[in-house]
Amino acid sequence: xxxxxxxxxxxxxxxxxxxxxxxxxxxxxxxxxxxxxxxxxxxxxxxxxxxxxxxxxxxxxxxxxxxxxxxxxxxxxxxxxxxxxxxxxxxxxxxxxxxxxxxxxxxxxxxxxxxxxxxxxxxxxxxxxxxxxxxxxxxxxxxxxxxxxxxxxxxxxxxxxxxxxxxxxxxxxxxxxxxxxxxxxxxxxxxxxxxxxxxxxxxxxxxxxxxxxxxxxxxxxxxxxxxxxxxxxxxxxxxxxxxxxxxxxxxxxxxxxxxxxxxxxxxxxxxxxxxxxxxxxxxxxxxxxxxxxxxxxxxxxxxxxxxxxxxxxxxxxxxxxxxxxxxxxxxxxxxxxxxxxxxxxxxxxxxxxxxxxxxxxxxxxxxxxxxxxxxxxxxxxxxxxxxxxxxxx
Amino acid sequence: xxxxxxxxxxxxxxxxxxxxxxxxxxxxxxxxxxxxxxxxxxxxxxxxxxxxxxxxxxxxxxxxxxxxxxxxxxxxxxxxxxxxxxxxxxxxxxxxxxxxxxxxxxxxxxxxxxxxxxxxxxxxxxxxxxxxxxxxxxxxxxxxxxxxxxxxxxxxxxxxxxxxxxxxxxxxxxxxxxxxxxxxxxxxxxxxxxxxxxxxxxxxxxxxxxxxxxxxxxxxxxxxxxxxxxxxxxxxxxxxxxxxxxxxxxxxxxxxxxxxxxxxxxxxxxxxxxxxxxxxxxxxxxxxxxxxxxxxxxxxxxxxxxxxxxxxxxxxxxxxxxxxxxxxxxxxxxxxxxxxxxxxxxxxxxxxxxxxxxxxxxxxxxxxxxxxxxxxxxxxx
Numbered sequence: 001x002x003x004x005x006x007x008x009x010x011x012x013x014x015x016x017x018x019x020x021x022x023x024x025x026x027x028x029x030x031x032x033x034x035x036x037x038x039x040x041x042x043x044x045x046x047x048x049x050x051x052x053x054x055x056x057x058x059x060x061x062x063x064x065x066x067x068x069x070x071x072x073x074x075x076x077x078x079x080x081x082x083x084x085x086x087x088x089x090x091x092x093x094x095x096x097x098x099x100x101x102x103x104x105x106x107x108x109x110x111x112x113x114x115x116x117x118x119x120x121x122x123x124x125x126x127x128x129x130x131x132x133x134x135x136x137x138x139x140x141x142x143x144x145x146x147x148x149x150x151x152x153x154x155x156x157x158x159x160x161x162x163x164x165x166x167x168x169x170x171x172x173x174x175x176x177x178x179x180x181x182x183x184x185x186x187x188x189x190x191x192x193x194x195x196x197x198x199x200x201x202x203x204x205x206x207x208x209x210x211x212x213x214x215x216x217x218x219x220x221x222x223x224x225x226x227x228x229x230x231x232x233x234x235x236x237x238x239x240x241x242x243x244x245x246x247x248x249x250x251x252x253x254x255x256x257x258x259x260x261x262x263x264x265x266x267x268x269x270x271x272x273x274x275x276x277x278x279x280x281x282x283x284x285x286x287x288x289x290x291x292x293x294x295x296x297x298x299x300x301x302x303x304x305x306x307x308x309x310x311x312x313x314x315x316x317x318x319x320x321x322x323x324x325x326x327x328x329x330x331x332x333x334x335x336x337x338x339x340x341x342x343x344x345x346x347x348x349x350x351x352x353x354x355x356x357x358x359x360x361x362x363x364x365x366x367x368x369x370x371x372x373x374x375x376x377x378x379x380x381x382x383x384x385x386x387x388x389x390x391x392x393x
Numbered sequence: 394x395x396x397x398x399x400x401x402x403x404x405x406x407x408x409x410x411x412x413x414x415x416x417x418x419x420x421x422x423x424x425x426x427x428x429x430x431x432x433x434x435x436x437x438x439x440x441x442x443x444x445x446x447x448x449x450x451x452x453x454x455x456x457x458x459x460x461x462x463x464x465x466x467x468x469x470x471x472x473x474x475x476x477x478x479x480x481x482x483x484x485x486x487x488x489x490x491x492x493x494x495x496x497x498x499x500x501x502x503x504x505x506x507x508x509x510x511x512x513x514x515x516x517x518x519x520x521x522x523x524x525x526x527x528x529x530x531x532x533x534x535x536x537x538x539x540x541x542x543x544x545x546x547x548x549x550x551x552x553x554x555x556x557x558x559x560x561x562x563x564x565x566x567x568x569x570x571x572x573x574x575x576x577x578x579x580x581x582x583x584x585x586x587x588x589x590x591x592x593x594x595x596x597x598x599x600x601x602x603x604x605x606x607x608x609x610x611x612x613x614x615x616x617x618x619x620x621x622x623x624x625x626x627x628x629x630x631x632x633x634x635x636x637x638x639x640x641x642x643x644x645x646x647x648x649x650x651x652x653x654x655x656x657x658x659x660x661x662x663x664x665x666x667x668x669x670x671x672x673x674x675x676x677x678x679x680x681x682x683x684x685x686x687x688x689x690x691x692x693x694x695x696x697x698x699x700x701x702x703x704x705x706x707x708x709x710x711x712x713x714x715x716x717x718x719x720x721x722x723x724x725x726x727x728x729x730x731x732x733x734x735x736x737x738x739x740x741x742x743x744x745x746x747x748x749x750x751x752x753x754x755x756x757x758x759x760x761x762x763x764x765x766x767x768x769x770x771x772x773x774x
Contacts, residue, residue, distance in 0.1 A: 018663055018666070018667060021662060021663030024659050025656050028655055029656065032652045032653075035649075036645075036649070062551060062552065062557075068552045068553040101455075101457070101458070102455040102458070103454055104453075104624075112634065112636070112637025113634065113638075114637055114640060115638060168454045169452065169622040170619070170622050233555075260424070263423070264424060264653065264656065267417045267420035267424070267656065267660065270413045270420070271417050271659070271663070271664075273413055274413045274417075274667065277409060277413075278410070278667045337645075338640040338641055339640040339642050340638040345456075345457060347638070
């Protein structure tokens with residue numbers, strides 16, 4: 001027969017002081033684990049949320065990111081004239097040859113500089129990216145040294161406010177507006193006129209070409225055709241697939257979360273064990289009484305395991321709640337994080353993302369800590385000789 | 394029985410608890426040391442003597458923007474410049490790797506000799522590297538890691554450059570702060586990419602540390618208001634620039650360290666309170682026997698501090714031993730290179746643990762000081 005759950009709950013609460021410390025400790029472990037995973041998830045979510053499933057992105061074979069890719073004007077013309085490309089209302093093919101450049105800019109709140117990504121984009125390219133919307137100021141004008149930056153990027157770099165200037169060597173770009181990429185990788189970009197950017201950076205070639213097949217059934221054929229054309233030496237892939245693969249930066253963060261989470265939870269297991277042993281020690285007589293009343297050894301083990309898990313779960317809930325609260329606060333103040341993206345070699349901006357599956361993982365983590373921490377004390381409680389236990393003070 | 398044995402016996406009377414406390418303090422300490430080492434690894438690039446003389450000049454726009462090769466003539470004539478070579482990051486992937494952790498640079502071998510002065514050629518010869526346009530010079534660490542020898546070929550797929558390399562190892566170098574790199578002929582890169590007349594960066598050596606700053610100022614001035622403005626800085630400042638690019642990562646590591654310290658303090662405080670609450674009655678007896686408050690406090694403090702110190706010894710020592718003997722470069726495929734646990738970091742770890750030991754003693758000591766003897770004697774638990 002199992003002991004009523006209420007017995008465990010009351011026991012946890014009556015020793016509130018030691019309980020509190022253990023719960024806080026386990027909570028901190030879950031928070032660190034969740035917090036780090038939330039950052040990794042933020043990077044993954046940003047990239048997973050980028051692009052239009054109808055679009056194809058074409059880059060040079062062998063290049064890992066747009067910033068390391070080159071597409072010549074000849075190649076662009078070949079691509080533009082491929083059959084099966086969608087046209088807009090004005091009858092123009094939806095193909096955009098773009099230049100991705102990296103410009104070093106001073107940070108806003110601290111010393112030092114970091115790389116920012118400037119995309120030279122065409123009107124077709126803007127048509128192809130419906131995720132991006134102007135939120136302040138106006139769009140750049142063709143042939144002008146004007147740039148529109150993501151509002152999230154603008155918060156991180158000096159001179160990125162509307163009316164500010166971005167220095168590109170001896171040249172100046174005027175910021176005329178801010179756009180919002182709605183949580184996509186475009187939130188880490190600044191956009192200007194494609195031809196103007198080629199003139200400014202003295203580039204003959206483009207970095208990439210974005211295009212849309214007239215019909216989705218034509219996409220696979222177009223990809224094949226581009227991939228297999230030896231003369232082109234280009235690689236086409238769905239825009240969404242390209243971005244969902246740009247998550248190498250999340251790897252070390254997730255890795256760190258795993259290592260730290262494991263190491264900290266071992267420490268937490270020791271702490272939980274201490275609490276549970278103390279709890280068993282203080283209740284020796286009680287346990288003897290329960291045994292006399294007819295509760296089996298098994299139900300005593302179960303009872304302490306439940307208590308341990310309850311304790312840890314409280315910590316887990318605390319950790320999850322804190323992480324969730326942190327996300328709400330960060331979102332309320334529009335805080336985003338940024339670090340160097342290994343692939344694009346520019347600053348990538350992302351949000352702190354605590355998702356339900358991560359929270360479940362955090363809770364699972366705490367349950368494991370609770371079980372591991374209470375198993376030995378529970379076995380000890382069950383093994384206490386009844387008579388000795390009853391005699392103890 | 395003297396005082397130290399009394400304290401020792403007290404600390405060890407619940408061996409299991411003592412062990413668990415020491416272990417949890419130990420793990421927290423090891424974590425703290427590890428995090429501080431990580432923080433240092435990410436933010437403090439290694440320093441070398443020769444590096445203080447070296448200057449890197451890149452395009453002011455960004456590192457990704459090339460510089461015109463014709464700048465060489467101007468740089469050579471700047472007073473205080475002893476040697477200058479093009480220094481172009483190739484960024485290729487070795488064999489079938491998707492992210493190669495060692496860098497490849499295109500240099501002018503003749504000029505480069507005057508730059509990497511601390512390097513020693515361990516195998517092969519520098520002359521062979523100089524003569525053969527298709528050859529390369531490889532760091533001893535990379536050679537060791539992949540089991541390469543002189544005469545072997547190294548194939549790279551370009552990620553930034555639309556060309557691939559097939560190089561023959563002519564020399565192996567060692568003795569620099571980072572013995573991983575691969576150096577090859579800039580001429581080869583120029584040929585393969587159709588002679589664009591550009592270089593990635595300029596690598597420059599100043600005559601002495603005193604003139605280095607003047608050289609930097611002259612370099613920056615020489616190309617001001619030209620189409621390709623230059624940002625020159627010492628090799629160290631250049632490396633610190635990468636730290637700035639890491640953005641929020643530095644702050645995050647510090648935040649996590651804070652969380653670890655918080656957990657550490659919770660564990661020690663709760664254990665000490667448990668240990669003292671268990672022997673409240675005994676402490677009352679001691680009080681009745683005439684022991685002073687401060688003596689009781691000393692007992693508690695010594696026990697708490699002792700356990701924390703033991704944990705610190707275990708944790709800090711363990712972390713040091715682990716990170717010193719583990720080949721992290723291999724394990725993280727080059728992401729972490731030195732991961733040096735410095736005495737300073739170890740001192741920080743130990744100091745935090747010691748402080749926790751003292752802090753943990755305060756609440757129970759305060760409780761003991763306040764209790765009346767009769768009250769204490771009546772406690773059952």
